[in-house]
Amino acid sequence: MRMTDVPASSRPTLAAVIVAAGKGLRADQPLPKQFANWRGKPVLRHAADSLKAAGVSRLCVVIPEGAGDLVEEMLAGLEQVVLVTGGASRQDSVREGLEALEGASPDLVLIHDAARPDCPAEVVDRLVSALASSPAAIPVLPVVDSMIETDGTLLRAKADRDALRRVQTPQAFRFADILAAHRAWQGPSDAGDDAQVAQAAGLEVSLVDGDERLHKLTFAEDFRDNLGQGCTMIRVGTGYDVHRLAAGEELWLCGVLVEHDKGLSGHSDADVALHAVVDAVLGAAGEGDIGQHFPPSDPKWKGAPSSRFVEHAVSLAAAKGLTVGNVDLTLICEAPKIGPYRDRMKVQLAGLLGVHIDSVNIKATTTERLGFTGRKEGIAAQAVATLVANQ
Secondary structure: OOHHHOOOOOOOOEEEEEEOOOOOHHHOOOOOHHHOEEOOEEHHHHHHHHHHHOOOOEEEEEEOOOOHHHHHHHOOOOOOEEEEEOOOOHHHHHHHHHHHHHHHOOOEEEEEEOOOOOOOHHHHHHHHHHOOOOOEEEEEEEOOOOEEEEOOOOEEEEEOHHHOEEEOOOEEEEHHHHHHHHHHOOOOOOOOOHHHHHHHOOOOEEEEEOOHHHOOOOOHHHHHOOOOOOOOOEEEEEEEEEEEEEOOOOEEEOOEEEOOOOEEEOOOOOOHHHHHHHHHHHHHHOOOOHHHHOOOOOHHHOOOOOHHHHHHHHHHHHHOOEEEEEEEEEEEOOOOOOHHHHHHHHHHHHHHHOOOHHHEEEEEEOOOOOHHHHOOOEEEEEEEEEEEEOO
């Protein structure tokens, strides 16, 4: 039975310490790896969400000094979360986290590495079940490769892989026992893991089956493999916009001035094509819509070229480590004819997006004289944009 299926009044209280105070330099990310984006959101947020979903009621996140504002933003919306600053070593950081939870007096506690973003609830259930008969439990996986002992350059001996296991987190403990063990720790300045601390205190450590999904993000390749299947992370956004055709206005489409007896009316240059593209890029980046960034009520955007809006949307995506993959744009109108301007539009749009011209597609269609576009009252545009994670 899943822990979350047991009535709250009948199950032990379960808290967790997430260790997120490390530097994470080997991952070659602009931030420590636990704060870097992975599959669309920070690694730490993934770890916190998965623990909450598995039945953890209270989280203590141990963070580097000065990272409070950043982490609060990452964990916005989660309840019963406390942040503490880490110590000089991992063992010091874990002890600080346990001390911070003491007032809540949980029955059980999980100690988890923030760099393991995907924590299956089934593993947590196995750990909690093991704590019914043991004060400590850890998830492990068998070793499948041949193992050797070496001095770094030469083979010394073959190791017995049947006697070896790969250790993962979260590791689970009865709270009072592991807090006392950490307080009493007299071993090296940095314990290998919390099971070592528990064992040194005389606590028996049970083993449960781990899960490959608990893979620890360590190297740059782990972030390039953003979907976990050798694929680059791809995000998709859509955009749609409409502007009225009016006499005395210029007609701009994709940053190209089109000859026509009417132009598009709007607060900016009313480039309906670029507006749809901007919304598609903002949507894929998770950055709202064009009206939030360039409200028509703001006089500074009156008559502004829509190219500025595209450049802004692309820069917001870049700040999240995303670049435009491709854009597919459809213009919907009875007139003017788009064909004579299509190639110029593609060149202009590709330049604004910073992509090769082959990554831009522009189509035009009519509505068979139905609706406002069919009556030549306006032009509509719809766009689809993909963003890909930088590598």
